[in-house]
Amino acid sequence: MLKQTDRPSDTGPEPDTGPPVVEVRDLRMRYGDHEVLRGVDLTVRRGEIVALLGPNGAGKSTTIEVLEGFRARSAGSVNVLGTDPAEGGEEWRSRLGIVLQSWRDHGKWRVRELLAHVAAFYEPYTASGRRGPRDVDELLALVGLTGQADQRISTLSGGQRRRLDIAVGVVGRPDVLFLDEPTVGFDPEARQEFHALVRALADERNTILLTTHDLQEAQKLADRVLILVGGRIVAQGTVDELARAIGADAEVTWTVRGTAHRSGTADVTALLRGLFAEHGDDVRDIEVRRVTLEDVYLAVVADAEAGRTDEATRRLTGAAR
Numbered sequence: 001m002l003k004q005t006d007r008p009s010d011t012g013p014e015p016d017t018g019p020p021v022v023e024v025r026d027l028r029m030r031y032g033d034h035e036v037l038r039g040v041d042l043t044v045r046r047g048e049i050v051a052l053l054g055p056n057g058a059g060k061s062t063t064i065e066v067l068e069g070f071r072a073r074s075a076g077s078v079n080v081l082g083t084d085p086a087e088g089g090e091e092w093r094s095r096l097g098i099v100l101q102s103w104r105d106h107g108k109w110r111v112r113e114l115l116a117h118v119a120a121f122y123e124p125y126t127a128s129g130r131r132g133p134r135d136v137d138e139l140l141a142l143v144g145l146t147g148q149a150d151q152r153i154s155t156l157s158g159g160q161r162r163r164l165d166i167a168v169g170v171v172g173r174p175d176v177l178f179l180d181e182p183t184v185g186f187d188p189e190a191r192q193e194f195h196a197l198v199r200a201l202a203d204e205r206n207t208i209l210l211t212t213h214d215l216q217e218a219q220k221l222a223d224r225v226l227i228l229v230g231g232r233i234v235a236q237g238t239v240d241e242l243a244r245a246i247g248a249d250a251e252v253t254w255t256v257r258g259t260a261h262r263s264g265t266a267d268v269t270a271l272l273r274g275l276f277a278e279h280g281d282d283v284r285d286i287e288v289r290r291v292t293l294e295d296v297y298l299a300v301v302a303d304a305e306a307g308r309t310d311e312a313t314r315r316l317t318g319a320a321r
């Protein structure tokens with residue numbers, strides 16, 4: 001059983017000075033006359049966990065699939081582990097871990113059998129100084145599937161199947177792991193164990209790029225979030241950086257002689273000092289709530305969808321780095 005670990009610190013991990021693991025400039029993707037990606041720029045450094053967020057249809061899976069080499073882009077430059085995915089060979093592919101949104105095959109295989117089979121694909125790539133694939137039984141324990149090791153895959157529950165997808169994604173000890181909505185269908189306990197697994201992988205200096213609609217999950221796991229709206233990254237940074245960029249770290253509520261008040265602020269102490277200076281002991285029922293990623297996300301998406309993208313982009317894309 002995995003231990004739960006804490007949310008990443010406000011400052012994120014130690015900055016990595018090596019070349020970025022993922023570097024994307026002006027990525028564009030068009031399906032017919034539908035322009036889905038309209039100039040995406042993003043950088044992911046070694047050891048970072050980055051969450052790519054955005055409304056349905058924003059282009060998150062498209063972006064990830066271009067990075068994985070599964071989809072040919074319309075324009076822009078893309079570099080993953082020093083290689084353009086459009087030209088990535090087998091050795092390059094062996095350094096990626098991929099968990100797709102849905103992967104419903106291999107039903108007749110048994111769990112351990114499939115993992116051993118996939119692990120064998122990685123053996124030829126250990127010669128070049130890389131560690132070999134993970135031990136299958138250790139991996140089964142890591143993802144909580146020891147009890148299902150000899151079960152046919154078609155008999156697994158949805159959450160168990162998703163754990164197996166993740167095991168398949170990490171069996172080759174990837175240098176970068178792409179997770180597309182990894183916890184859909186997880187119960188709360190499985191979700192918590194999965195979060196601990198992702199943190200453990202990041203502690204081994206793995207680089208992880210994930211998409212999710214679960215904002216609590218992103219807040220808990222990600223060192224940095226990117227928000228994709230209208231085919232562009234309209235905000236990026238740590239949750240605290242983004243909260244500050246929208247002008248409120250916290251929301252404070254209070255009453256004065258029975259009347260309720262509410263204010264968003266980047267400086268709770270100054271706000272409270274001002275209140276007490278003005279109203280003295282009449283200030284009551286003070287509550288301070290930290291701004292959540294959900295607050296930030298909803299504000300950013302509303303801004304962007306109302307056509308204030310350029311303004312939002314100026315304020316928020318500079319928040320990180």
Ligand SMILES: Nc1ncnc2c1ncn2[C@@H]1O[C@H](COP(=O)(O)OP(=O)(O)OP(=O)(O)O)[C@@H](O)[C@H]1O
Nearest residue numbers: 031032034036054055056057058059060061062063
């Ligand atoms: N093969 C395709 N042909 C045409 N249009 C496509 C294709 N794949 C995706 N699209 C369209 O591109 C847009 C972005 O899709 P994508 O799956 O990348 O979004 P997403 O952000 O991952 O969405 P969700 O959160 O719903 O998973 C959508 O409008 C989708 O209909």
